[in-house]
Amino acid sequence: xxxxxxxxxxxxxxxxxxxxxxxxxxxxxxxxxxxxxxxxxxxxxxxxxxxxxxxxxxxxxxxxxxxxxxxxxxxxxxxxxxxxxxxxxxxxxxxxxxxxxxxxxxxxxxxxxxxxxxxxxxxxxxxxxxxxxxxxxxxxxxxxxxxxxxxxxxxxxxxxxxxxxxxxxxxxxxxxxxxxxxxxxxxxxxxxxxxxxxxxxxxxxxxxxxxxxxxxxxxxxxxxxxxxxxxxxxxxxxxxxxxxxxxxxxxxxxxxxxxxxxxxxxxxxxxxxxxxxxxxxxxxxxxxxxx
Amino acid sequence: xxxxxxxxxxxxxxxxxxxxxxxxxxxxxxxxxxxxxxxxxxxxxxxxxxxxxxxxxxxxxxxxxxxxxxxxxxxxxxxxxxxxxxxxxxxxxxxxxxxxxxxxxxxxxxxxxxxxxxxxxxxxxxxxxxxxxxxxxxxxxxxxxxxxxxxxxxxxxxxxxxxxx
Numbered sequence: 075x076x077x078x079x080x081x082x083x084x085x086x087x088x089x090x091x092x093x094x095x096x097x098x099x100x101x102x103x104x105x106x107x108x109x110x111x112x113x114x115x116x117x118x119x120x121x122x123x124x125x126x127x128x129x130x131x132x133x134x135x136x137x138x139x140x141x142x143x144x145x146x147x148x149x150x151x152x153x154x155x156x157x158x159x160x161x162x163x164x165x166x167x168x169x170x171x172x173x174x175x176x177x178x179x180x181x182x183x184x185x186x187x188x189x190x191x192x193x194x195x196x197x198x199x200x201x202x203x204x205x206x207x208x209x210x211x212x213x214x215x216x217x218x219x220x221x222x223x224x225x226x227x228x229x230x231x232x233x234x235x236x237x238x239x240x241x242x243x244x245x246x247x248x249x250x251x252x253x254x255x256x257x258x259x260x261x262x263x264x265x266x267x268x269x270x271x272x273x274x275x276x277x278x279x280x281x282x283x284x285x286x287x288x289x290x291x292x293x294x295x296x297x298x299x300x301x302x303x304x305x306x307x308x309x310x311x312x313x314x315x316x317x318x319x320x321x322x323x324x325x326x327x328x329x330x331x332x333x334x335x336x337x338x339x340x341x342x343x344x345x346x347x348x349x350x351x352x353x354x355x356x357x358x359x360x361x362x363x364x365x
Numbered sequence: 366x367x368x369x370x371x372x373x374x375x376x377x378x379x380x381x382x383x384x385x386x387x388x389x390x391x392x393x394x395x396x397x398x399x400x401x402x403x404x405x406x407x408x409x410x411x412x413x414x415x416x417x418x419x420x421x422x423x424x425x426x427x428x429x430x431x432x433x434x435x436x437x438x439x440x441x442x443x444x445x446x447x448x449x450x451x452x453x454x455x456x457x458x459x460x461x462x463x464x465x466x467x468x469x470x471x472x473x474x475x476x477x478x479x480x481x482x483x484x485x486x487x488x489x490x491x492x493x494x495x496x497x498x499x500x501x502x503x504x505x506x507x508x509x510x511x512x513x514x515x516x517x518x519x520x521x522x523x524x525x526x527x528x529x530x
Binding site: 105106126128129130131132133135153154155156158160162167169171173175176186187188198201202203205207211212213215239240241242244246 | 398399400422426441445446448449452453456458460462472473475476477479480482484491493495500501503505507510512524525526527528529530
């Protein structure tokens with residue numbers, strides 16, 4: 075039999091049966107109830123019956139006395155969703171639909187903040203997305219304001235309030251000009267979640283070296299390396315010194331130590347010495363045997 | 366404009382043809398509220414995995430087999446549906462969900478790419494059975510919100526919740 079025929083038959087049977095149901099047991103359900111809240115369902119009729127509350131996220135079964143309200147205690151029905159209520163007695167069955175809606179008060183936040191580490195001064199470099207849940211892990215789909223704050227010592231706090239759409243809110247913020255661990259906080263109602271974003275110095279700004287004679291070698295040393303916001307570039311950043319002379323070349327890679335890089339290269343009169351780190355080029359020195 | 370419409374119609378037709386188990390499937394044009402662009406491949410994978418999740422849920426609730434949920438669900442959704450399956454089994458009940466149509470729209474792709482949100486205006490028949498005796502059959506029209514997260518090989522449903530209409 076086709077599905078259409080089956081549906082039609084079910085409708086006809088339903089239409090024939092439903093008027094009789096009112097005689098022995100009816101359900102007067104609210105259209106919606108709040109998750110976890112106590113509620114009661116008035117019934118009519120007399121005798122014993124069984125009430126089934128069925129949804130994908132929760133199912134309940136209760137033996138009830140018709141004519142008496144069916145009481146549900148706080149915490150009985152906690153999962154938001156669409157439910158079917160079926161009141162079944164020996165002589166009849168009544169079926170209704172209703173919704174369980176999330177509790178309005180946020181209880182937990184799912185806060186996704188990225189990245190965990192980034193350079194200072196990056197426009198919209200920090201992103202945060204939040205899903206807001208009630209105390210029963212139901213997504214609160216009603217618009218809810220979420221406050222985002224990104225703060226780091228010695229720099230102004232960035233703050234933004236975003237209202238959730240279907241339970242989700244997101245924001246983008248700039249990393250601050252000052253290096254250090256930034257605290258990224260999302261808050262909805264009384265609940266908040268915090269993440270730490272490590273803000274590290276950016277690329278060096280104005281790489282400059284000096285050279286002096288040390289025996290038959292040249293001692294090279296950079297000025298303290300700072301990014302364009304004045305933050306000391308992280309120790310360990312590799313600086314490359316290159317010395318070129320007639321037909322020869324020496325390259326030395328050294329990590330920054332205490333903010334400076336030092337290296338020794340052979341002294342060749344007329345040599346050209348350059349310095350670079352990452353994509354940043356520094357000054358150039360032509361060695362003429364000076365002391 | 367016409368090209369976009371043609372692509373959308375073709376995509377909708379493909380989903381309708383390939384997703385016979387879910388009834389008619391329509392995918393609305395994506396209207397993202399986030400900053401992250403959504404690649405067509407990602408969109409297709411999300412819709413495919415979301416629809417499969419519904420079939421898995423239906424099978425788990427019908428057969429009272431919670432382990433079926435592992436394939437398509439994680440986190441809260443998996444815990445809640447698994448609890449329903451366990452409770453059904455204890456009570457001697459099972460439920461049969463027969464999807465008639467889906468009208469799906471992707472509304473949010475989080476900036477980090479770790480979650481995607483889908484709204485689905487769905488129509489299905491739900492049948493409640495006690496020891497194979499049909500207690501009730503009800504056609505339902507509901508609006509579901511789903512949040513999916515990427516795993517090694519597929520998108521899994523972390524939140525699946527209907528919204529009061």
